[in-house]
Amino acid sequence: MRALQLYHGGAAIVAALLLSGCGGGGGSAATPTANTGNGGGANGAVQEVANARGLTPGDILAAVKTYTPSGKHDDYIMFASGGHSGQVFVVGLPSMRLLRSIGVFRPEPWQGWGYGSTKSVLDEGKINGKSISWGDTHHPALSETNADYDGQWLFINDKANARVAVIDLRDFETKQIVKNPIAINDHGGTMVTPNTEYVIEGGQYGSPLGWSYAPISEYNKSYRGSVTLWKFDREKGRIDQSQSFALELPPYWQDLFDAGKGVSEGWIFGNSFNTELATGGLEDGNAPFEAGASQRDNDYMHIINLRKAEAVYKAGKFTRVKGFPVISLQTLIDEGILYFAPEPKSPHGVDVTPGGEYMVVSGKLDPHVTIYSFDKIQQAIADKNYTVDAYGVPILDFDSVMEAQVEVGLGPLHTQFDDKGYAYTSLFLDSAIARWTLGGPYADKHPEDPWTLVGTTSIHYNVGHLATVGGDTAHPGGKYLVSLDKWSVDRFFPTGPLLPQNFQLIDIDNTGEDMPLPYDMPMGVGEPHYAQIIKADMLQPWTVYPEIGWDPQTQTVDSTAPKSEADARVERNGSNVDVYMTAIRSHYKPEHVQIRQGDHVTWHITNIERAQDATHGFAIPGYDINLSLEPGETETFSFDADRPGTFSYYCTEFCSALHLEMTGYMLIQPIEK
């Protein structure tokens, strides 16, 4: 047999396989130069390919603006919510490549998220004892130090069930989920205060606080809005629920919040809609919500003195709803914590300028952005220049707090900022991004007059949020803007009736009208709402876990974890079986695990690799177990061995040439009957 003899000479290969199993993938290897194309005579070749593919000169320019060669890293990282996918997505700019999803409010099997030790985190999000298998992630918020992103933590809310999650940016994994005990859903989360003292979670639709029942006829009396201030303990990396509290608000539908910074640090600002207190019911001949909540000319920007609220909370001037501290609406009024200012009706969001001087609101039924001055707000409060709403909340005089209005186009929603004194507002109805100028301390940064529209760029289609580099911070970075378009319609090959969203990259590097749109990124794995963009070098992720036996939930070494193959064993105490297992290319130890039907099994497994990317999976058929074990990681899971059989566990992550051989047998002997 000729062939079979030929590879007798391959003994060295086999030995290499058994030892490392990994060819080009050594963690410390220098980056090879990729063979990306014909090096010489490229100019002619470029034109030839461009002609064949129908690319215009503008297309070629767009291509070189975004193309990121094999092996080169993106300069910026965008964190986008996944909407009702319940995830967060990590995208590189300018290439607009999706680098990773992060499992948050739902199990994410390929990450092992929700299957091992992390199941307890998902379980923190249970509602009335019931598991919720999804979330509606809306607004990611990077942690901040001095009002700039610090690259350490990411917060994200679940609008559907009023929950907030904490993600650690050392390993890009979710560490905590808190359930809001009083709000049934949220929208105005998450945003952080300038040093991440608090994570802000505003509610959305009015409802009786604490998930209780009241007939809709009692809307004005029994339904309420809220905003919750979650205290973040940076040292522990967790929200401290024992130091958190909420504010009772009128049952207007609070929408987005933003924290003051710079001159306005210590205050938070929100907007609202349905100050009409419409209760819908078109089936009974009433106006539907969409009309009923759009009748009045103005809604109310919420202006909240957070420092004072914190002091009032610490002084114990609160009641408890479902055990959670809530400062009553009357206390907010009495203590001078809550003020309103009229805002163009039905706005999406309020955005604070980099220095904190101005609050920008866009009523989506008004073609203007409206800019409020923090100084003027303070003066109006001092002057008591207000009337009151039906609940007794002071409404500041509009003209006395408004700084400017700029007509930007139809359906303005959200605003972001750059480093040149420009603001950018998404226009849902015009399907465009408007660039306009800030005034005041920003007036010298751009060549145009303050508070004027500079230009617009069309997008495709129906933009919701937009994100610029550091667009929520004291020091926005400029350069790129991403338009988060809700409809893609005809932009991509249709994948059935369900189409992707469209993330469009806009180049905002130049001044003036010039804002080219070089790239369309289909977003077909979720329905993102908002995103934040950070310079990549501000993130310091781990490439492997610091030590073998690392528990990502505690971010310390687990003293019970097996740390070398010498620790691998099976221990039995009556019907309790503890399995201590190691994983390394390309075997588990032990390879046989003998169990008896009815045993309770606790399984501890450690990936004892130290090379970057040497991830192993671990799956057990029929028992709904799948783990992803990054280098050094240990996981623990337990189950009742209620079904006998022969279960071949195996590695679900292609780890080496002998990956398919990385298996073993869990043998569950049946109870004799």
Add this chain to the structure above:
Amino acid sequence: MRALQLYHGGAAIVAALLLSGCGGGGGSAATPTANTGNGGGANGAVQEVANARGLTPGDILAAVKTYTPSGKHDDYIMFASGGHSGQVFVVGLPSMRLLRSIGVFRPEPWQGWGYGSTKSVLDEGKINGKSISWGDTHHPALSETNADYDGQWLFINDKANARVAVIDLRDFETKQIVKNPIAINDHGGTMVTPNTEYVIEGGQYGSPLGWSYAPISEYNKSYRGSVTLWKFDREKGRIDQSQSFALELPPYWQDLFDAGKGVSEGWIFGNSFNTELATGGLEDGNAPFEAGASQRDNDYMHIINLRKAEAVYKAGKFTRVKGFPVISLQTLIDEGILYFAPEPKSPHGVDVTPGGEYMVVSGKLDPHVTIYSFDKIQQAIADKNYTVDAYGVPILDFDSVMEAQVEVGLGPLHTQFDDKGYAYTSLFLDSAIARWTLGGPYADKHPEDPWTLVGTTSIHYNVGHLATVGGDTAHPGGKYLVSLDKWSVDRFFPTGPLLPQNFQLIDIDNTGEDMPLPYDMPMGVGEPHYAQIIKADMLQPWTVYPEIGWDPQTQTVDSTAPKSEADARVERNGSNVDVYMTAIRSHYKPEHVQIRQGDHVTWHITNIERAQDATHGFAIPGYDINLSLEPGETETFSFDADRPGTFSYYCTEFCSALHLEMTGYMLIQPIEK
């Protein structure tokens, strides 16, 4: 109040919003021309940007080869498995943009997959009555007509739990999941016969058939391999379990299968490893599986006469295991259905050439690909030129069936084909793709000698599968190859210790050694194993569902579905409540749903839109409900109203400027105590 008066003039805007709510997103709108860059003087601008970004001439060429301008569609569509994400991914080529995920073996909330009518499909995949929340998708297989992809169906297996799913490519949604009743896991699935008569599902690790228990000491006697032939009913779009059967195989670990085509139609071919019958147990001083299963010089290619097997099955010559028809190993031998041929040890996959003349196998511990001739196999069978294995299976003489061997490099795994008579083999250890020439009827298609290595392209790193356009069909398309690299290590900005895979696009349009690699696509949402690439115009997806009230599970109109707002109502029969609801921009009808604690609720909801991309979501807080309703779609779900309260349901898909107003209240009145 100056500002508030300004937008009184906006009444027309408000009216437009209430009626349609959608600006630029009309389904039939002509594609606007995007403002992608400076049109004039682009050449200088291109070079300037390239210099600033450090792009070489080769990089620019690569950019124009792959860049797909805003609004232009990709020419090719790739379907990739998601590995232990349990999904399928749809990617456009050459832009390498992820267009969409498809939920298969796990709930996918943003698609509503697993929450409405589709829950029953997920439930088909239960194992011993227990829900499994994930799967390990491995090998997608497009349906074929005359051995070419026909763009109608996609099949995918779950290695972890031996299940097979059917996806309808009209709407890119999963329609069926079948659980293999005898195999505990699978790997050699899915592949289809040339007219999709059967979907092939090979097993993987040896185990007692039917999920039963046997001690590992009885491996040779009680453990078995298997391959299952699932009959596909194209008219019903479902696997017909009543016409499906399996073959009992020796407990070698069967790996991938491929169907014969052309001259070899009616046969199937598989490979195997661990013909050593190693049983592992390094904790007891035995050789670990990785060594024990790598001892012999050869394993066995499985050669199966499917037509004969089908006839034997139809003649009733089978036994039943867990009620499922299994043709015994002895019957396979007696009837001349199963033959072996020695193959280089521990191969991954067997690949049949476009015309069906040759079977290509790569033993990963041998630097060659080995090519078998179907004619020679037939001759060897006719000549009875064989010995037998321990189970009595004939082993054909290697030299009599081998056509050629080509030395390609270290760690060869899988092979694909193009339109120029080339074959491409992934090299795991070399981290490269090898191009080599076919002989026989393919020898005139390329300039080189037959059965020779032409050249290699380095990849980054550790390629598993590879995919060419139509690479499994009778008419491969050439042009592009995608290398599915398992490790990315340093190629992308690190997203913590868990890194993406790397999909690398290789341009195979030229002959000879030139195979440039223009694009790296991070794949950070799963761990894909295999992919198939089809020309986009061979797919005919629906852009909206054909009629209002469409049930995607039956692909017909649901007679009970509400089809217009006139059908919206709530019906009560004792404690059974039926809700009939419609969704349209921007309201549900009804907006109030009154329920009593303890009621059983069945909810029918239809999106009555007809515009492309006018998708609505529907979520109920706390009740773990989220739907995605594409235009025309109806969904039904039911639940017990066990928790009283005030639940604001809302639209989870940003559908219009008044999307946030698309809400209503489910009021569950508590039982008085």
